[in-house]
Amino acid sequence: xxxxxxxxxxxxxxxxxxxxxxxxxxxxxxxxxxxxxxxxxxxxxxxxxxxxxxxxxxxxxxxxxxxxxxxxxxxxxxxxxxxxxxxxxxxxxxxxxxxxxxxxxxxxxxxxxxxxxxxxxxxxxxxxxxxxxxxxxxxxxxxxxxxxxxxxxxxxxxxxxxxxxxxxxxxxxxxxxxxxxxxxxxxxxxxxxxxxxxxxxxxxxxxxxxxxxxxxxxxxxxxxxxxxxxxxxxxxxxxxxxxxxxxxxxxxxxxxxxxxxxxxxxxxxxxxxxxxxxxxxxxxxxxxxxxxxxxxxxxxxxxxxxxxxxxxxxxxxxxxxxxxxxxxxxxxxxxxxxxxxxxxxxxxxxxxxxxxxxxxx
Amino acid sequence: xxxxxxxxxxxxxxxxxxxxxxxxxxxxxxxxxxxxxxxxxxxxxxxxxxxxxxxxxxxxxxxxxxxxxxxxxxxxxxxxxxxxxxxxxxxxxxxxxxxxxxxxxxxxxxxxxxxxxxxxxxxxxxxxxxxxxxxxxxxxxxxxxxxxxxxxxxxxxxxxxxxxxxxxxxxxxxxxxxxxxxxxxxxxxxxxxxxxxxxxxxxxxxxxxxxxxxxxxxxxxxxxxxxxxxxxxxxxxxxxxxxxxxxxxxxxxxxxxxxxxxxxxxxxxxxxxxxxxxxxxxxxxxxxxxxxxxxxxxxxxxxxxxxxxxxxxxxxxxxxxxxxxxxxxxxxxxxxxxxxxxxxxxxxxxxxxxxxxxxxx
Numbered sequence: 001x002x003x004x005x006x007x008x009x010x011x012x013x014x015x016x017x018x019x020x021x022x023x024x025x026x027x028x029x030x031x032x033x034x035x036x037x038x039x040x041x042x043x044x045x046x047x048x049x050x051x052x053x054x055x056x057x058x059x060x061x062x063x064x065x066x067x068x069x070x071x072x073x074x075x076x077x078x079x080x081x082x083x084x085x086x087x088x089x090x091x092x093x094x095x096x097x098x099x100x101x102x103x104x105x106x107x108x109x110x111x112x113x114x115x116x117x118x119x120x121x122x123x124x125x126x127x128x129x130x131x132x133x134x135x136x137x138x139x140x141x142x143x144x145x146x147x148x149x150x151x152x153x154x155x156x157x158x159x160x161x162x163x164x165x166x167x168x169x170x171x172x173x174x175x176x177x178x179x180x181x182x183x184x185x186x187x188x189x190x191x192x193x194x195x196x197x198x199x200x201x202x203x204x205x206x207x208x209x210x211x212x213x214x215x216x217x218x219x220x221x222x223x224x225x226x227x228x229x230x231x232x233x234x235x236x237x238x239x240x241x242x243x244x245x246x247x248x249x250x251x252x253x254x255x256x257x258x259x260x261x262x263x264x265x266x267x268x269x270x271x272x273x274x275x276x277x278x279x280x281x282x283x284x285x286x287x288x289x290x291x292x293x294x295x296x297x298x299x300x301x302x303x304x305x306x307x308x309x310x311x312x313x314x315x316x317x318x319x320x321x322x323x324x325x326x327x328x329x330x331x332x333x334x335x336x337x338x339x340x341x342x343x344x345x346x347x348x349x350x351x352x353x354x355x356x357x358x359x360x361x
Numbered sequence: 362x363x364x365x366x367x368x369x370x371x372x373x374x375x376x377x378x379x380x381x382x383x384x385x386x387x388x389x390x391x392x393x394x395x396x397x398x399x400x401x402x403x404x405x406x407x408x409x410x411x412x413x414x415x416x417x418x419x420x421x422x423x424x425x426x427x428x429x430x431x432x433x434x435x436x437x438x439x440x441x442x443x444x445x446x447x448x449x450x451x452x453x454x455x456x457x458x459x460x461x462x463x464x465x466x467x468x469x470x471x472x473x474x475x476x477x478x479x480x481x482x483x484x485x486x487x488x489x490x491x492x493x494x495x496x497x498x499x500x501x502x503x504x505x506x507x508x509x510x511x512x513x514x515x516x517x518x519x520x521x522x523x524x525x526x527x528x529x530x531x532x533x534x535x536x537x538x539x540x541x542x543x544x545x546x547x548x549x550x551x552x553x554x555x556x557x558x559x560x561x562x563x564x565x566x567x568x569x570x571x572x573x574x575x576x577x578x579x580x581x582x583x584x585x586x587x588x589x590x591x592x593x594x595x596x597x598x599x600x601x602x603x604x605x606x607x608x609x610x611x612x613x614x615x616x617x618x619x620x621x622x623x624x625x626x627x628x629x630x631x632x633x634x635x636x637x638x639x640x641x642x643x644x645x646x647x648x649x650x651x652x653x654x655x656x657x658x659x660x661x662x663x664x665x666x667x668x669x670x671x672x673x674x675x676x677x678x679x680x681x682x683x684x685x686x687x688x689x690x691x692x693x694x695x696x697x698x699x700x701x702x703x704x705x706x707x708x709x710x711x712x713x714x715x716x717x718x719x720x721x722x
């Protein structure tokens with residue numbers, strides 16, 4: 001484990017292999033990183049792949065996934081996996097939901113059918129899904145919820161965390177706790193204290209990237225992260241843009257996930273060291289050069305910008321896939337490079353230069 | 362070259378490699394077989410890949426494709442390619458079109474803009490696209506057009522064929538003629554005579570699979586195919602279902618194309634030796650066995666029916682891609698097997714048994 005300021009370079013060990021950190025975790029919402037096979041994921045250097053418990057619980061259902069050998073057997077991805085608890089989607093997707101001490105009732109985003117997640121059920125479902133890392137069921141209030149609401153919510157989330165830990169039985173699966181508390185430094189500290197008191201092999205910072213400004217997010221994270229146990233992995237939920245990644249790494253985060261790189265790809269936007277490239281932009285139409293001359297991915301070595309731009313404009317499946325490959329590789333490479341700089345002790349200066357080139361400022 | 366009854370086993374030689382016939386040609390309408398890279402296409406044994414001149418002329422335009430090194434350079438597919446002349450799409454897609462001796466005016470299906478194809482332009486555009494095989498501009502009247510219309514049309518198509526041949530200059534590209542004449546045996550014979558008189562290195566039978574019954578199609582083809590020059594490749598335009606493929610092979614066809622295998626795949630329908638499998642069907646939801654235990658493709662060896670069914674139900678890109686890989690491989694394997702049976706002299710009996718298993722009859 002190396003350290004450079006608050007930034008950390010470590011290794012996350014799981015039953016399905018070790019992953020060097022900091023690491024970006026691509027999101028396979030419904031059991032697939034859209035358009036990519038497990039082989040594609042290996043080729044672009046994916047470490048941990050995420051699955052969303054909310055979606056997989058509703059479709060195809062945890063029983064089937066368990067029968068298929070868990071998400072690893074079902075999807076064919078043999079590397080490390082992490083599932084969220086479903087809480088975030090319950091709170092962000094459901095129009096109808098009712099929260100109580102017992103758990104949360106919600107209407108399925110697919111067909112409106114009624115369901116209830118308790119800490120025990122969210123844990124059981126994740127055991128069936130069988131990822132290497134599972135998450136406790138938490139409530140993720142909106143950024144603008146009142147201080148009173150956040151205080152009440154974080155305490156309930158801590159009680160739920162205890163029930164999750166109690167319910168969790170799989171020895172080959174790690175269960176991580178989640179710190180909430182909105183943008184209130186004292187509430188964050190309280191939530192952290194309560195969660196660490198329950199005790200988990202890893203901790204996530206949740207409830208950020210949910211509508212607050214980037215400054216507020218970073219300030220809150222900068223107060224929270226250093227208080228997390230130094231010997232446990234730290235997971236920031238919901239960041240995937242290059243600048244944000246470098247910022248949270250600087251604050252001591254080891255793992256992070258976001259649909260951004262893959263979602264941007266499906267909208268025809270590619271990430272490069274010199275910023276985002278929107279392939280729908282007219283100036284790429286006749287550009288026979290590569291998308292990113294510095295990138296070794298399939299999209300950049302096999303095709304021209306003009307061809308990729310054509311695929312994007314025609315909404316061709318191959319365009320979505322090729323740019324997804326590129327963006328996942330790009331984001332992974334950024335993390336691998338960050339790790340090297342941390343180990344070499346020059347992270348801060350390197351990151352400043354990198355951001356300056358990326359933002360053109 | 363082997364023969365078994367009317368069925369033929371040959372080799373089609375092109376500047377981008379030789380292809381054993383009979384061969385199914387997957388359709389890459391807009392310069393991509395939807396969802397597949399050139400590497401994918403090689404893995405599933407694709408021979409000739411088709412491009413549609415109508416679409417590529419409108420988007421991204423022949424100038425850009427020529428600059429990029431033709432369709433081969435633009436798309437990265439290094440194997441043989443064929444482009445149609447655009448005629449079929451002009452007649453099937455355009456709501457507004459006007460045909461004259463000079464050519465055909467039409468409104469773009471994309472934006473309604475007005476365009477005109479002449480035999481000379483269709484030839485020039487295909488030279489720019491640079492496929493190994495180009496097609497003459499023909500009119501493809503609907504199956505129910507009158508005898509008088511078909512007679513007039515086939516004579517114009519023959520005059521256009523002569524103009525195409527006159528305009529065609531690329532020595533590294535073959536230009537094929539097209540026989541029309543609707544369902545009228547004498548008109549087919551007249552069209553064939555006129556087209557062969559112009560003289561081409563290969564001949565297509567067009568104007569079938571356009572709304573007539575399968576029986577009418579086969580009867581017309583059975584009268585036409587044997588009259589085509591025996592030493593030239595024979596291309597049947599627009600067949601891709603397994604039974605139809607075996608039927609046209611029996612009548613002496615060497616090459617055929619259709620969007621069916623790839624389009625079915627995107628609708629979640631897989632082809633197997635025991636018939637079509639619709640993966641949306643409830644009985645596949647919990648089936649942890651392979652899609653087709655006899656198939657060596659990525660979809661069949663890497664995933665369960667249950668996982669593929671899940672992808673299809675969720676309309677996931679990966680589902681489209683995996684089933685496309687399967688259907689293209691399946692259709693190619695069918696042709697390779699047919700070739701072996703022709704060479705062994707047992708085609709008819711084999712095909713009868715194959716169809717009986719496929720149709721469950």
